[in-house]
Amino acid sequence: MHIPPARRFSPYLPFGENKESAWYGKDILTVKQFGVDDLNYIFGVANEMRGMVKRVGTFDLLKGKILANLFYEPSTRTSSSFTSAMERLGGSVIPINEVKYSSVSKGESLADTVRTLECYADVIVLRHPEVGSAALAAKYARKPVINAGDGIGEHPTQALLDTFTIFAELGSADGLTVTMLGDLKYGRTVHSLARLLSLFNVKINYVSPDILRMPQEVMDEVSEKGIPQQVCDRLEDVLPQTDVLYVTRVQKERFEDPANYELVRHQFVVNPEIMKLAKSEMIVMHPLPRVGEISMDFDEDPRAAYFRQMEYGLHVRMALLAMVLGKA
Amino acid sequence: MHIPPARRFSPYLPFGENKESAWYGKDILTVKQFGVDDLNYIFGVANEMRGMVKRVGTFDLLKGKILANLFYEPSTRTSSSFTSAMERLGGSVIPINEVKYSSVSKGESLADTVRTLECYADVIVLRHPEVGSAALAAKYARKPVINAGDGIGEHPTQALLDTFTIFAELGSADGLTVTMLGDLKYGRTVHSLARLLSLFNVKINYVSPDILRMPQEVMDEVSEKGIPQQVCDRLEDVLPQTDVLYVTRVQKERFEDPANYELVRHQFVVNPEIMKLAKSEMIVMHPLPRVGEISMDFDEDPRAAYFRQMEYGLHVRMALLAMVLGKA
Amino acid sequence: MHIPPARRFSPYLPFGENKESAWYGKDILTVKQFGVDDLNYIFGVANEMRGMVKRVGTFDLLKGKILANLFYEPSTRTSSSFTSAMERLGGSVIPINEVKYSSVSKGESLADTVRTLECYADVIVLRHPEVGSAALAAKYARKPVINAGDGIGEHPTQALLDTFTIFAELGSADGLTVTMLGDLKYGRTVHSLARLLSLFNVKINYVSPDILRMPQEVMDEVSEKGIPQQVCDRLEDVLPQTDVLYVTRVQKERFEDPANYELVRHQFVVNPEIMKLAKSEMIVMHPLPRVGEISMDFDEDPRAAYFRQMEYGLHVRMALLAMVLGKA
Numbered sequence: 001m002h003i004p005p006a007r008r009f010s011p012y013l014p015f016g017e018n019k020e021s022a023w024y025g026k027d028i029l030t031v032k033q034f035g036v037d038d039l040n041y042i043f044g045v046a047n048e049m050r051g052m053v054k055r056v057g058t059f060d061l062l063k064g065k066i067l068a069n070l071f072y073e074p075s076t077r078t079s080s081s082f083t084s085a086m087e088r089l090g091g092s093v094i095p096i097n098e099v100k101y102s103s104v105s106k107g108e109s110l111a112d113t114v115r116t117l118e119c120y121a122d123v124i125v126l127r128h129p130e131v132g133s134a135a136l137a138a139k140y141a142r143k144p145v146i147n148a149g150d151g152i153g154e155h156p157t158q159a160l161l162d163t164f165t166i167f168a169e170l171g172s173a174d175g176l177t178v179t180m181l182g183d184l185k186y187g188r189t190v191h192s193l194a195r196l197l198s199l200f201n202v203k204i205n206y207v208s209p210d211i212l213r214m215p216q217e218v219m220d221e222v223s224e225k226g227i228p229q230q231v232c233d234r235l236e237d238v239l240p241q242t243d244v245l246y247v248t249r250v251q252k253e254r255f256e257d258p259a260n261y262e263l264v265r266h267q268f269v270v271n272p273e274i275m276k277l278a279k280s281e282m283i284v285m286h287p288l289p290r291v292g293e294i295s296m297d298f299d300e301d302p303r304a305a306y307f308r309q310m311e312y313g314l315h316v317r318m319a320l321l322a323m324v325l326g327k328a
Numbered sequence: 329m330h331i332p333p334a335r336r337f338s339p340y341l342p343f344g345e346n347k348e349s350a351w352y353g354k355d356i357l358t359v360k361q362f363g364v365d366d367l368n369y370i371f372g373v374a375n376e377m378r379g380m381v382k383r384v385g386t387f388d389l390l391k392g393k394i395l396a397n398l399f400y401e402p403s404t405r406t407s408s409s410f411t412s413a414m415e416r417l418g419g420s421v422i423p424i425n426e427v428k429y430s431s432v433s434k435g436e437s438l439a440d441t442v443r444t445l446e447c448y449a450d451v452i453v454l455r456h457p458e459v460g461s462a463a464l465a466a467k468y469a470r471k472p473v474i475n476a477g478d479g480i481g482e483h484p485t486q487a488l489l490d491t492f493t494i495f496a497e498l499g500s501a502d503g504l505t506v507t508m509l510g511d512l513k514y515g516r517t518v519h520s521l522a523r524l525l526s527l528f529n530v531k532i533n534y535v536s537p538d539i540l541r542m543p544q545e546v547m548d549e550v551s552e553k554g555i556p557q558q559v560c561d562r563l564e565d566v567l568p569q570t571d572v573l574y575v576t577r578v579q580k581e582r583f584e585d586p587a588n589y590e591l592v593r594h595q596f597v598v599n600p601e602i603m604k605l606a607k608s609e610m611i612v613m614h615p616l617p618r619v620g621e622i623s624m625d626f627d628e629d630p631r632a633a634y635f636r637q638m639e640y641g642l643h644v645r646m647a648l649l650a651m652v653l654g655k656a
Numbered sequence: 657m658h659i660p661p662a663r664r665f666s667p668y669l670p671f672g673e674n675k676e677s678a679w680y681g682k683d684i685l686t687v688k689q690f691g692v693d694d695l696n697y698i699f700g701v702a703n704e705m706r707g708m709v710k711r712v713g714t715f716d717l718l719k720g721k722i723l724a725n726l727f728y729e730p731s732t733r734t735s736s737s738f739t740s741a742m743e744r745l746g747g748s749v750i751p752i753n754e755v756k757y758s759s760v761s762k763g764e765s766l767a768d769t770v771r772t773l774e775c776y777a778d779v780i781v782l783r784h785p786e787v788g789s790a791a792l793a794a795k796y797a798r799k800p801v802i803n804a805g806d807g808i809g810e811h812p813t814q815a816l817l818d819t820f821t822i823f824a825e826l827g828s829a830d831g832l833t834v835t836m837l838g839d840l841k842y843g844r845t846v847h848s849l850a851r852l853l854s855l856f857n858v859k860i861n862y863v864s865p866d867i868l869r870m871p872q873e874v875m876d877e878v879s880e881k882g883i884p885q886q887v888c889d890r891l892e893d894v895l896p897q898t899d900v901l902y903v904t905r906v907q908k909e910r911f912e913d914p915a916n917y918e919l920v921r922h923q924f925v926v927n928p929e930i931m932k933l934a935k936s937e938m939i940v941m942h943p944l945p946r947v948g949e950i951s952m953d954f955d956e957d958p959r960a961a962y963f964r965q966m967e968y969g970l971h972v973r974m975a976l977l978a979m980v981l982g983k984a
Contacts, residue, residue, distance in 0.1 A: 392714030
């Protein structure tokens with residue numbers, strides 16, 4: 001399917017006016033396809049989903065619709081989130097987790113696999129290790145494709161849920177200072193989030209080990225939008241001004257010398273002690289899984305938003321499924 | 329369960345008259361259990377399913393019924409097709425894909441596994457690497473068993489969907505010339521299809537490498553029904569008269585000398601160039617997955633029926649599930 | 657979540673009176689949490705489920721509810737049973753069978769995994785190889801956790817279904833002689849069952865190879881409840897007085913000398929010949945899978961209750977799901 005251009009909706013149209021039809025049958029492939037109005041619309045629908053989940057748990061908006069949940073690499077979290085989103089909307093799921101054992105190992109192309117699955121399903125969620133695979137799948141599929149991560153490429157629903165978390169917890173992104181902490185080089189989520197946040201009036205700080213800095217390419221893109229950015233060595237220097245602290249996992253295998261890993265690991269741990277420096281009205285986010293970057297004794301702090309973030313993810317994915325199936 | 333004899337229905341009964349009760353609780357094990365009237369009945373139900381899927385997507389015919397989808401070997405396509413069929417009819421699925429890790433690896437017999445699963449489910453779909461396993465399962469099960477492929481044995485729902493594709497696309501099988509191309513020796517689908525088509529007034533051509541010829545045993549069976557058959561070396565010789573070109577995958581591992589594989593592979597490729605020899609009103613089928621036997625630049629040709637074939641498969645499996653659960 | 661103490665319900669309250677509210681949101685972690693009144697209540701609900709399954713198959717008691725079926729080790733039987741239980745009640749399931757490939761392998765803690773899944777689901781069923789894992793999960797989860805086996809620890813729903821089988825088949829446990837046969841040392845099911853049966857007025861016989869005797873610790877616990885116990889070498893000595901013969905699998909890997917395994921294996925086989933010694937009104941149970949401890953030619957004997965036992969398991973799990981979700 002053709003990727004819709006960003007900002008397709010006129011910013012002068014009143015919110016919600018027949019916009020739903022614009023999303024019917026569309027693919028969700030990259031954060032680049034979303035403008036401010038798109039985000040407002042998605043978050044509006046996600047917020048409705050949130051209310052409905054809290055009030056009644058599930059409802060039959062997508063009853064009779066089928067999702068093919070096609071995961072070429074395992075991801076319990078993302079896979080479960082989409083499964084739950086579809087089931088909470090009354091739809092059904094075809095779980096396809098063991099792709100490596102099946103037709104694909106007989107040499108079938110992704111194009112053929114997708115064209116087969118769309119004979120059985122109404123929407124396809126795809127997780128694939130190769131960059132560009134979701135766009136390829138969408139090119140061949142007549143039914144909507146949602147990119148659930150294509151290698152080091154994009155993971156747009158993660159970026160959307162991250163941004164929705166900020167909106168839901170703090171009202172808006174405008175005027176906020178966002179600090180990204182940890183592995184900013186390989187972390188696909190922080191790249192997409194930085195791009196998406198650059199649509200708003202934010203400041204972004206990057207705190208990471210030297211060898212794991214935010215790539216210049218992403219910083220240039222964000223800079224073009226007029227967003228102030230700052231690279232720092234110490235979290236303490238920026239924590240007091242931070243409204244959103246976005247923590248990512250630092251993976252041992254990125255370091256040649258294990259001693260360096262241990263050094264870094266302890267240097268960037270978020271715990272109750274360091275969080276005394278932070279505002280009382282701010283949030284700490286993490287895409288999870290974590291392996292020690294945030295200590296468990298911080299979990300009960302009201303600023304710890306990372307499990308609520310999982311719930312917002314459910315609401316965003318419910319919204320996206322409803323939208324591309326023409327039911328939002 | 330006892331395998332019902334073929335042609336159980338009187339050919340003089342008007343179509344659809346209380347026949348549904350005859351299928352209630354029955355197993356689907358082999359193409360040998362179907363006569364012309366059975367096929368007419370199945371295809372009639374499948375056609376209704378097709379209309380309902382197109383009009384409303386799903387309906388609650390099997391609401392509350394549970395399918396145990398028991399796959400001892402992976403098959404994304406067949407497994408997904410049955411899952412979708414059950415879900416489109418409002419039923420639920422117990423997916424059991426990782427059998428090798430479970431009770432079975434503790435030494436449990438297929439008989440016990442099936443008798444356990446029927447405590448939880450209303451119908452069992454079984455894919456198993458050993459010939460005769462579906463019949464064994466059906467012997468012990470009180471609930472209906474549908475054979476989704478037992479090794480080099482049978483794959484009756486594939487043969488049914490292949491034949492239904494011919495009926496749906498060309499109106500009937502009578503009077504047609506069917507050409508089977510590729511690996512006709514090991515291809516279980518072409519054996520079953522040849523047997524099923526021999527119930528009708530067809531001509532069959534076989535085009536294959538020497539070492540991958542249609543087994544004499546199958547040809548003898550077909551011959552007994554009075555069906556004209558022809559073995560050919562070149563597709564070009566029979567393509568102009570062909571109404572249905574059924575292509576199968578030629579597997580590299582069948583050849584001792586890789587050079588022979590390369591030779592054969594290129595010799596039997598269906599592409600727009602060779603298809604200029606074919607009628608404009610004919611169809612090209614393939615059980616999929618393909619690995620180059622049909623070039624992708626033929627996909628947009630209206631005669632390319634292989635993805636529509638997947639959809640017909642959904643309709644046939646919906647019909648079979650409804651029938652054996654007494655709801656057709 | 658806090659483990660409710662056993663015998664929380666006053667034994668003087670009439671059966672069924674608002675007790676359902678007491679189970680809402682509770683975890684099911686160990687047989688130690690159940691008293692006689694709890695069992696009576698659970699079995700009452702299970703019996704209603706049984707009737708409803710027989711009459712109508714499924715019903716929408718848990719429509720809109722989602723079960724996260726989290727299996728860190730494979731168990732087709734238990735996993736399928738919970739899936740079916742949830743689906744027969746109109747609920748949905750997130751199947752998570754391949755945990756080893758996912759977040760967990762990235763080092764995520766069980767606590768985090770559970771707190772993530774409860775964002776998507778309403779109840780969590782957990783199978784885990786480590787003792788105490790279910791209690792740990794319940795400690796962190798806000799939603800109810802059902803222990804589906806934690807290593808050599810507990811498997812409370814198995815013990816409940818075993819006891820329910822005895823009640824459903826023989827009316828009550830009081831006054832019965834129960835003989836446990838096979839591997840009584842490593843068999844988690846017989847330990848839990850012995851504990852649960854000690855709430856009633858039973859006699860228990862243990863028949864096993866010397867090296868696979870019932871642990872003294874379990875026997876001491878049972879003894880404290882005033883239950884007469886007897887250790888025997890030969891099944892023949894106690895079979896005539898036995899009302900319930902509970903057979904377990906003897907695993908080859910428990911024996912250093914394979915010859916000893918072969919000896920034991922043949923010594924404790926239940927077959928039609930030896931069953932001539934047993935009463936006509938008694939039952940033979942087995943948690944399954946079996947690998948020869950009960951010969952298949954005994955399966956048609958009305959005393960062979962092991963497949964019916966699977967069905968009772970479905971009913972008990974339906975009851976537990978409905979109870980902890982506040983719908984019983």
